[in-house]
Amino acid sequence: MNNEQNLKKIIIKKPLKLDCGKTINNFPLAYETYGSLNESKDNAILVFHALTGDQYVTGINPVTKKEGWWIHAVGPDKSIDTKKYFVICANVIGGCMGSFGPSHKNEETNKVYGTDFPVITINDMVNAQVNLLDHFEIKKLFSVIGGSMGGMQVLQFVSNFPDKTRTAIPIACTYSHSAQNIALNELGRQAITADHNWLAGEYSSRNKVPDKGLAVARMAAHITYLSKKGLQEKFGRKLQERDDFKFGFDADFQIESYLRHQGSVFVDRFDANSYLYITRAMDYFDLAKQFNGNLSNAFKKTDSKFFIISFTSDWLYPTQENKEIVIALNAIGANVGFVEIESDKGHDSFLLNVPDFLNTVKNFLDQRMR
């Protein structure tokens, strides 16, 4: 998948007991940083990435040679201003950009893990990443922030480590994965495991790639990241380099060509088994369940300032689901702000150039840092 030698990583020696019951130790966590940690070590922001993200938040990703996934939000003078803040982001465990994941070799069997990799959870992900604070000798982060699955990690992090961050910004997320979202993730998993080359997860040891199935999974997900209106405005029924229908199954419409492209570029950078594991972690996420159904109790011990952001056209993690987090925080008198940003760009709004969103994040952070 990538040349792992060149990636920055820490080896986590301390045993980590996973939710599945297994304990792991001596495992790698790959990370990247941007900006500088100040002397008082109180300007660090831990960014959590989403399903297919990685530690390369901004600048050029050295592996894919493409721009980082949050280039609009992170950088000098941007929303998360790297002239002011020290930004840390780690690849989640289960991922495929250097952190401990299913494409790694199992030292016990001398084979790639594949589906022998333990099923991990959002809780496991943040429990792995908290080790970065020790590594950088940071007592308390200035902020934790992330969208989508990154937002779930924000919620879990504050719940697990109530005194380890001053502020918390969960964006376009949920405290409990909905039936529709479980269904959509299951669709992606079924597409991957239906691929003849998936080989019960052992494709890499047999020099195969389940690229067609992974591409279908990506296409399915990509549709859900955009809004109906956004798709209509951007693509509508525009034809792809032709004047009329060809009466065949090539990509007559631009939207077809676009989706096929999204599928094909994704398989070059992402591991199919990681897709299975990370979607599973999302589906298992239910923070209220961890507190016997009372979400407020997840946040009882923290005095972190929360700021929750949703987008009008996000139908994957709609405003209502984000508001439920606000309500739970309000119920215990927590310090919480909330804004619903007007955008036609769907769930992907948090990744794109949406000025209202970018300004909102910048203002919140810079006000709190004064």
Next chain:
Amino acid sequence: MNNEQNLKKIIIKKPLKLDCGKTINNFPLAYETYGSLNESKDNAILVFHALTGDQYVTGINPVTKKEGWWIHAVGPDKSIDTKKYFVICANVIGGCMGSFGPSHKNEETNKVYGTDFPVITINDMVNAQVNLLDHFEIKKLFSVIGGSMGGMQVLQFVSNFPDKTRTAIPIACTYSHSAQNIALNELGRQAITADHNWLAGEYSSRNKVPDKGLAVARMAAHITYLSKKGLQEKFGRKLQERDDFKFGFDADFQIESYLRHQGSVFVDRFDANSYLYITRAMDYFDLAKQFNGNLSNAFKKTDSKFFIISFTSDWLYPTQENKEIVIALNAIGANVGFVEIESDKGHDSFLLNVPDFLNTVKNFLDQRMR
């Protein structure tokens, strides 16, 4: 796919010029009828089926041994009362229940058509089905009705044959397939063609079935037929015959088990190539484009009474798209009624026991028949 000898069908001898340019003749159109045609032959209703439907509207489908797809709406004393009306429904061309389709043998090559079958359109479908009127010696239908792709056929039928029906009821449909819906259909097609056993469409001659890919396509579509709220209420995060997560990739959640079931039963009754062809016909559908962008002109020559029905939670063919048809009809002073039915059941509402919907259809038809 099925024992075709026992299916009722007419052989259409008259050449039919398809939109793709090819002409077909001597091809079969399989159909079923319910109720009796009266002496004046003015009580016939032509029902158009949706993507995966067939001619077996009600009662027990003799091929699948399951209930017909519109059992709630069609039958004695039901919305479409077979004690009053003579109901006709034909399998669309391109389908797999006896009508001319890609699983038929090409007499010229002595091979199954597969992807050599001509790409057909909604226009071609209704032009084939209008032959049923001659067959039954019906000058004018009492009504044409259908939901989803069936509704598209209603619109096309009235446009093509403005004096051949007294009333028209397009349900939960659109006059022009949206970018999101093209994307979703393309996803299904990609899932099928990604299957190792699809074999460029020649699977049947090589005794294979691309069942995994077809099941993934069905799962994807099924998610879109239900609403987010409906899924949450019916399934939520309920587990499938277990007390807690199994930390694996079996179906932990009921929604996963349900989707897998929907996929697996579908492959027993539907042909993968038919799925490609019929979704293509839907994507090509743009009735306004046939009239240089002016939808009203499609209906200028008819004095049919229209009744358009949408559902609040249908996000595939939302109320707004149905309203655009109403607006085009109003613009030429056509006789048009419209109702948006309150339902949490999503696009599938038209197939389910939704009393407000069923009563609305019954009242409209029975009032007009007096």
